[in-house]
Amino acid sequence: MDTTTRPKSAPKTVQAARALLVLVGLGHLVIPAVMGAREDALRDQIAAQHPDFGAAEIARSADAAVLSGAVFHGLLLLLCVLLVVRLATGRPWTRRLTTVSQLLSVVFGFFSWSSSPMFHAVIPVAAVAQLAVVVLVWTPRPSKDFFAKR
Template identity: 60%
Template sequence: MESSTLARATRIPGAVQSARVLLAAIAISHLVTAVVLGIDRSALRDQIASQHPELAATEVARSATVAVTAGAVFHGILLAVCLLTAWKLATARSWTRRLATVSQVLSVVFSVVSWSSSPMFHAVIPAVGAAQLLVVALLWTPSSAREFFAKRT
């Protein structure tokens, strides 16, 4: 059993293996983002209050709660998708490559919204975005990756 697992792992091209590792790292970034949002509510409340001075304290607190909840759900979904695709890419099924591609491209697009709405994560958004685009390039550009997924279809 162990030798078949080893044999299968060696047949996965390096580009696909690298994409899987990056997806795991991106998943961790989604987890950390959700945790930081939950822990640093006061910073989020301060940002909302400074951007909307007309809001009462209760409205600011409610807006922060909504933002934290929405962020947790959003990043939780992306965390699950990253982990699923990182795991399933080894199967060489084309749907896994398409799901990884679509989810990473959409995540980069959504990062623009995060960037414009709050400076809280400005330090990490470019690095994570670059990693997400690299995942897409690793899954589609190298001939070894294209052949890996073509064999399965």
């Protein structure tokens, strides 16, 4: 076998990273749905954080939070889908994009943590999965070989 070519299929480490990205993507699908379903709880949180807001301003803030959450998480969902599909190609740019996007998502999780307790149980789990994806595409020898330039 020529050692300068990539294996035909992704190694188990990359397959595991892809599976974790599917789970992370599902989280990005569920979060806006939960925000929309629990908009009353979101309004209560906004009212507690901003006692000077009137009912209309609280409602607008909650609506804006749900809409911006849907757009933001929708984009991250699409990115996860792209990465799940493209990581299997072994192209180095897919590993770099995966790394940057997942590390930024961990950072964004800190923002979500500080803005609302609604997802405190989920944020650490998602962060561990995202960090595991990064480790899986960079650390194990099969992953390194798979993404090595020709």
